[in-house]
Each structure stands twice: as C-alpha cells, then as structure tokens.
Amino acid sequence: MxxxxxxxxxxxxxxxxxxxxxxxxxxxxxxxxxxxxxxxxxxxxxxxxxxxxxxxxxxxxxxxxxxxxxxxxxxxxxxxxxxxxxxxxxxxxxxxxxxxxxxxxxxxxxRRFPGPQFGAAGIRQLIGVERRPLIMSIFKSCNGQSLSELAHAFREQALGCVDYVKDDEIFFDESLAPSIERVRRYGEIAREVAEMTGQRTRYAVNLTGTLPELFEKAERLVEAGADALLLNVFAYGLDVLAALARNPNIKIPIFAHPAVSGAIYSSPRTGIAAPVLLGDLLRLAGADVVLYPSAYGSVTLDAETCRTLVERLRQPSDIHRSVLPGPAAGLHPGMVAQLYRDLQNECIMAAGGGIQGHPDGIAAGGRAFRQAIDAMEAGEQLEDAALRHRELARALQRWGVKA
Missing domain, CATH: 3.30.70.150 (RuBisCO large subunit, N-terminal domain)
Structure with missing residues (x-):
C-alpha cells in the first residue's frame, strides 16, 4: 500500500x-x-x-x-x-x-496529476533560447489605462529584448482594455519589434473571471494567440490550475503567481512551508513557471527556503517535468551576478521596477538586464561589462551591485 x-x-x-x-x-x-x-x-x-x-x-x-x-x-x-x-x-x-x-x-x-505541460526545457524549446537565464518584464501600471497606453508600454518592454512580459497580478478590470484585445494587439507589436531586434517577446496574460467562465475564457485567449497564462493560483485554487493544465485545448505555458500564499507560509509556527506550497503542490498541479519572492529583493524568502524551494521545482523526475523558477520582487540588473551564482542559468528573472525604473526608460531597462546576463555567460564582472554598455552602466549607477 x-x-x-x-x-x-x-x-x-x-x-x-x-x-x-x-x-x-x-x-x-x-x-x-x-x-x-x-x-x-x-x-x-x-x-x-x-x-x-x-x-x-x-x-x-x-x-x-x-x-x-x-x-x-x-x-x-x-x-x-x-x-x-x-x-x-x-x-x-x-x-x-x-x-x-x-x-x-x-x-x-x-501520476494522477498533470504536472507541467512544458516545464523549463519545454519553454526553452518553445522560445528558442537554449542556455541563458530568461528575462520577464512586469507591467507596473495597468489599471485605469487604455489599450493604446498599455500597447505603448508593451512596445517599450519588447524593445528591451526581454523574453516575456506579464500583466501585473492585480489587473482585473478589463473595461478599458479587454484581455482578448490585449493579446491580439501585443502580438502584433511583438511581431513588428521582432523584425527590428531579431527577438520575439511573448506575453503572459492575467487569466481572470468567475468560475466556470474562467476555463472558457482561457480557451478563447489561446485561440486569440496568447503566449502564456498568468494565474493567481492561491486565490483561485490548486485544482483550477490542475484543470487548466489538463485541458487539451490549452497548449501554452502557465505561470503561477504566489499572491495570497504569504498568508499560508509566512509564519514559522503555523501554515504550510513555502517549498511544499510553492514547490511540491504547484509542480503537481501543472505550473510551468513558479514566481516566488527571491532572497534578495523587496519581498523576500530566506536564502535556505529559496534553495529548498528551487530544489523541489527542479528535482529530477520521470513523471513530471521540472518547473522554471521565477525569482521576483525588487530585482534589478545589479543583482544578476548573485542570481546567476545561486540559480545558474535555469531560471526566469522577473522584474518590474528594475526595468521600468531605469533612468533611460523601459527599453533601456530590459537591455541592461540582457547585458548583465550576457556578462555572466561570458564569465565577466558586471562592472567591466558596464564599461562597454551604457544601459548597464546607468542601471548600476541607479541601483548598485549586490554581491
């Protein structure tokens, strides 16, 4: 038994x-x-x-x-x-x-649960990036903006050559910019920018709504060309994630956001430990990417908890693919060396203010991250790479280097 x-x-x-x-x-x-x-x-x-x-x-x-x-x-x-x-x-x-x-x-x-459809390796194959860490930019202003305003912000992020752009998890009101229209418009922009930069930026759209319309909406977003779904898993429930991952019509990655989970894992005496909640359970339910508070930024988990969580997401298995860890919350280009040292290349770095707040604008913020990652891949110090790259230099002046 x-x-x-x-x-x-x-x-x-x-x-x-x-x-x-x-x-x-x-x-x-x-x-x-x-x-x-x-x-x-x-x-x-x-x-x-x-x-x-x-x-x-x-x-x-x-x-x-x-x-x-x-x-x-x-x-x-x-x-x-x-x-x-x-x-x-x-x-x-x-x-x-x-x-x-x-x-x-x-x-x-x-075996009774779906696990990730794509996982780390599948996402790499999907977007054509073999080795380096991935970069995801986060919309930091969504509510109250028109589709044209949001489209302009998406274009700037795409010009920064990031791999993914995701909605802010608090973006629920679609009266000014319905998600279907965002998917279609951002897709057009991504293709236009790719012709200039040679890199296609993809969009993770926040999946919102009431049950059971959520599942129908997910399928419509896929049909409209969505690249990935963002889900506030602990607000909607783990079985909602599992149902999406099992759905044969939803053949795109699912990004799990940790909103609400802090109420469950943050106490040392009660609740569920973060590696179980954000690691074991999200992998079982079918998350392809798990976003979590890194040990370095504004909202943090301690370093040991992060290490154990990442181990749970990556643990070799013949049953479920490994999940791509997504450290987030307060990241900037000056942290890339530490992130790279602790996570190596198998992660997606998620940044909002660390891209949007670049002194020279959003596109420069994305390029600064790429320049920092390229430096790590080449075995170069960030400060040395900054001598050749204005965007990285300006980012390090703005935020410094976290060793």
Missing part, C-alpha cells in the same frame, strides 16, 4: 507528543478508533493513518519542538488536490501550533 507521508513541526510538552501524533493519524483518516466496535475497526484499518516517526528537535521555553511524520493511505485520496490538502492539513491547520513542513508523495499518486 502506498502512503503520502506528511511531516509536521509541533511545539508541545514532551510527554504529549505520542498522543498528538496518534490523534493526527486517526483524526485525519478514520476520525475515531477506540470508539469503534472491533468489527468496524477491522473494516477501516486499511484507511487509518500511521505514525511513522516522532523526532525531537530541541527543548524550548514553550516545551519541546519536534517533527512528527504521519503516513496517509493513498486510497483515501482522489484525483483532486483538495482531497490531499484536506487530508494532510484540513482541520489540523486550525490547531494554531502546527506547521506542515514537508510532503513525501509516492509516484503512484503523482
């Missing part, structure tokens, strides 16, 4: 840990045990969770910090991520002093 094994971090009296573990194992699977007649115990025994391990980490002023591993029979679960979440953390999440730290998911259960 296959089991999903969940690791929880709890802080409690040492002599209560075994009782807590047994309570979790039973409460999240069969609900009760000692109150059941012997015949019913035999009937549900295969569905009962099991205590795999109790490991003491340290003694604290509040008691004992420990990790508890519980195994959940796969047969309790369905092909819905809701069933997984409710089983391993549903009512337990309301306890107030427990954190879901890790998930070990058997291959038999992973």
């Amino acid at each position: 296959a089991f999903v094994v969940a690791t929880y971090r709890v802080e409690a009296a040492r002599d209560s840990l075994e009782k807590i573990a047994e309570g979790i194992a039973i409460g999240l699977t069969v609900g009760s045990w000692t109150d059941l007649p012997a015949t019913q115990q035999a009937e549900v025994a295969s569905r009962c969770g099991s205590v795999e391990e109790i490991r003491v980490l340290e003694e604290t002023s509040q008691g004992t910090l420990a990790e508890i591993k519980i195994g959940y029979p796969e047969e309790n679960l369905t092909d819905s991520l809701a069933s997984l979440l409710v089983t391993v953390f549903g009512k337990l999440s309301m306890d107030g002093n427990v954190r879901l730290q890790a998930l070990e998911i058997p291959d038999s259960y992973r």
Whole structure:
C-alpha cells in the first residue's frame, strides 16, 4: 500500500507528543478508533493513518519542538488536490501550533496529476533560447489605462529584448482594455519589434473571471494567440490550475503567481512551508513557471527556503517535468551576478521596477538586464561589462551591485 507521508513541526510538552501524533493519524483518516466496535475497526484499518516517526528537535521555553511524520493511505485520496490538502492539513491547520513542513508523495499518486505541460526545457524549446537565464518584464501600471497606453508600454518592454512580459497580478478590470484585445494587439507589436531586434517577446496574460467562465475564457485567449497564462493560483485554487493544465485545448505555458500564499507560509509556527506550497503542490498541479519572492529583493524568502524551494521545482523526475523558477520582487540588473551564482542559468528573472525604473526608460531597462546576463555567460564582472554598455552602466549607477 502506498502512503503520502506528511511531516509536521509541533511545539508541545514532551510527554504529549505520542498522543498528538496518534490523534493526527486517526483524526485525519478514520476520525475515531477506540470508539469503534472491533468489527468496524477491522473494516477501516486499511484507511487509518500511521505514525511513522516522532523526532525531537530541541527543548524550548514553550516545551519541546519536534517533527512528527504521519503516513496517509493513498486510497483515501482522489484525483483532486483538495482531497490531499484536506487530508494532510484540513482541520489540523486550525490547531494554531502546527506547521506542515514537508510532503513525501509516492509516484503512484503523482501520476494522477498533470504536472507541467512544458516545464523549463519545454519553454526553452518553445522560445528558442537554449542556455541563458530568461528575462520577464512586469507591467507596473495597468489599471485605469487604455489599450493604446498599455500597447505603448508593451512596445517599450519588447524593445528591451526581454523574453516575456506579464500583466501585473492585480489587473482585473478589463473595461478599458479587454484581455482578448490585449493579446491580439501585443502580438502584433511583438511581431513588428521582432523584425527590428531579431527577438520575439511573448506575453503572459492575467487569466481572470468567475468560475466556470474562467476555463472558457482561457480557451478563447489561446485561440486569440496568447503566449502564456498568468494565474493567481492561491486565490483561485490548486485544482483550477490542475484543470487548466489538463485541458487539451490549452497548449501554452502557465505561470503561477504566489499572491495570497504569504498568508499560508509566512509564519514559522503555523501554515504550510513555502517549498511544499510553492514547490511540491504547484509542480503537481501543472505550473510551468513558479514566481516566488527571491532572497534578495523587496519581498523576500530566506536564502535556505529559496534553495529548498528551487530544489523541489527542479528535482529530477520521470513523471513530471521540472518547473522554471521565477525569482521576483525588487530585482534589478545589479543583482544578476548573485542570481546567476545561486540559480545558474535555469531560471526566469522577473522584474518590474528594475526595468521600468531605469533612468533611460523601459527599453533601456530590459537591455541592461540582457547585458548583465550576457556578462555572466561570458564569465565577466558586471562592472567591466558596464564599461562597454551604457544601459548597464546607468542601471548600476541607479541601483548598485549586490554581491
């Protein structure tokens, strides 16, 4: 029998840990045990969770910090991520002093989910970039602007030779610039600019709306020529992402935005650890790119958490493709050396203000990122490359170099 094994971090009296573990194992699977007649115990025994391990980490002023591993029979679960979440953390999440730290998911259960359609390698093949890190520019002003104003901003970003431009995740009001019209207009601009620069910039459109119209809208955006979909996964739900990834009519990459996820992962004592939430679960559900707060910018995860998260996205698997990590939030060209050192070339660097805020304009901001990446690929210091490239030099003057 296959089991999903969940690791929880709890802080409690040492002599209560075994009782807590047994309570979790039973409460999240069969609900009760000692109150059941012997015949019913035999009937549900295969569905009962099991205590795999109790490991003491340290003694604290509040008691004992420990990790508890519980195994959940796969047969309790369905092909819905809701069933997984409710089983391993549903009512337990309301306890107030427990954190879901890790998930070990058997291959038999992973196969029940779509995983990324493209993943890192597929996106590279799709856009024709074999090695270097990718660059994504972010619209930092969307609401209240007309289609012509937005189209001008898209053109400037495309002139910066970025690989992707994505909507801001807060762009929901389409009264002035419907998403279908944005897709068509930006596609025209991308083709025009590509004739000048030799590089085609692609657009990740924010998928918004109510259910079930969301899925119909996604298909219409694909038909209109959308290059990628951006989804606020934790606002809409993991199973929405999985349904999009399973849809045979949606053959474009899906970029997962982490909005709302901070309410789930940010506490060290409660919630779900970021590598599980943004790593394991998003990969299972079918994200091709996962955006996350880098360890360097304005909204951050700590370096160790980022490292573990990226490992989960990239972990070799015969079942699901690896996901392209998308560090974001406060990035600028002066951070490229550090990003490159920590992530190598297999990532997409997402920048808003670090491109839009360049002293010489948006296009110069995109080119500065490209120049910084080209320097890293050539084994050159950013400061040396800046001697030959005005855009990079001006960016380093504006933001400095983060070593």
